[in-house]
Amino acid sequence: MANILVVDDELGIRDLLSEILNDEGHSVELAENAAQARQARVAGTFDLVLLDIWMPDTDGVSLLKEWAAAGSLSMPVIMMSGHATIDTAVEATRIGAHAFLEKPITLQKLLKSVENALQRSLPPPPAPPARVLSSAASPAMTMTRTSAEGYVPPSVAAHVSHAPVAAPVETGPRQHQSFDLDRPLREARDGFEKAYFEFHLVQEGGSMTRVAEKTGLERTHLYRKLRQLGVDLGRAKRNLS
Missing domain, CATH: 1.10.10 (Arc Repressor Mutant, subunit A)
Structure with a gap:
């Protein structure tokens, strides 16, 4: 799962977002102002940041600009606010914000925005290696599939198919x-x-x-x-x- 930084000056919102995201299996770090957010950003790497716009020391849009100018905007950022105007949301998006959530934030919108942002942030899982069989293989090397062992030579498959199969061990x-x-x-x-x-x-x-x-x-x-x-x-x- 993802490593997420939540930046908001309201204790109740920090606790609520932390509880929800932890329940989804994510690792969550909290910051109550821009100063703490800067420290967290320097000390660690995050897959996503949830950033409040209105904070007492530095507003979220200014912090977003600061990260963008310093080349630190390597993760998607979701802006949050209960009083922001459309112009503010447009400006944040122009700077590099991935999305904008209006408070009070509904659970459905939060989880959907986080899911969409993480799809951009996290690399896709590697595809399993494909099995390639040469069409020029000699008859003696023709491979036979068994359900338990993949592809094996016929001489081995003849013994495998009649061998007793141990019961699978539950884990x-x-x-x-x-x-x-x-x-x-x-x-x-x-x-x-x-x-x-x-x-x-x-x-x-x-x-x-x-x-x-x-x-x-x-x-x-x-x-x-x-x-x-x-x-x-x-x-x-x-x-x-």
Whole structure:
């Protein structure tokens, strides 16, 4: 996931954005003014910056200009404001801002803007190497596909196809799933649901948005459900490493 810097002088907004982005699996650093943002930018590298326009020391547009002039605008920046004019938004975009979010920021707009910005910032995953078979290969070297071993010579495939196949060893969240069917129905159901959500959290990389889509639950309902079941979101994220 991404490393994101949130710059805003309002504590409530910093905490809210940090909670949402952390739940999506991102690493978040906070700055309450331009001075702290400068220090963070010098000390670390970020995939995205969420930058408030109106701040007490230096406004966000001036800080954006400063980074652009210094050649430090190597990451997408999303500007945020509850009082900015259209001219301000246009100016920020001209300087190099990726997008503009008007406060109060809705969850849907925030996540969509972050997703779009990170698609520009993060490199695509490398494609798997293609298998190339020479058409000029001799009959003795003709390759045969088996479901477990890829391409192997026929002489080897003849033995592989008749060899006993060991049962796959489960790894990840599945190997810890066991249910005591002697328990009362409610307790057994809660145990299953907890294992179910923990499994999907790991499968979806800790992204609450993707887990909500996968399980068919509205995001707020999903939060309440996970807290009710005692699902440790921090543990689910640690299982990814």
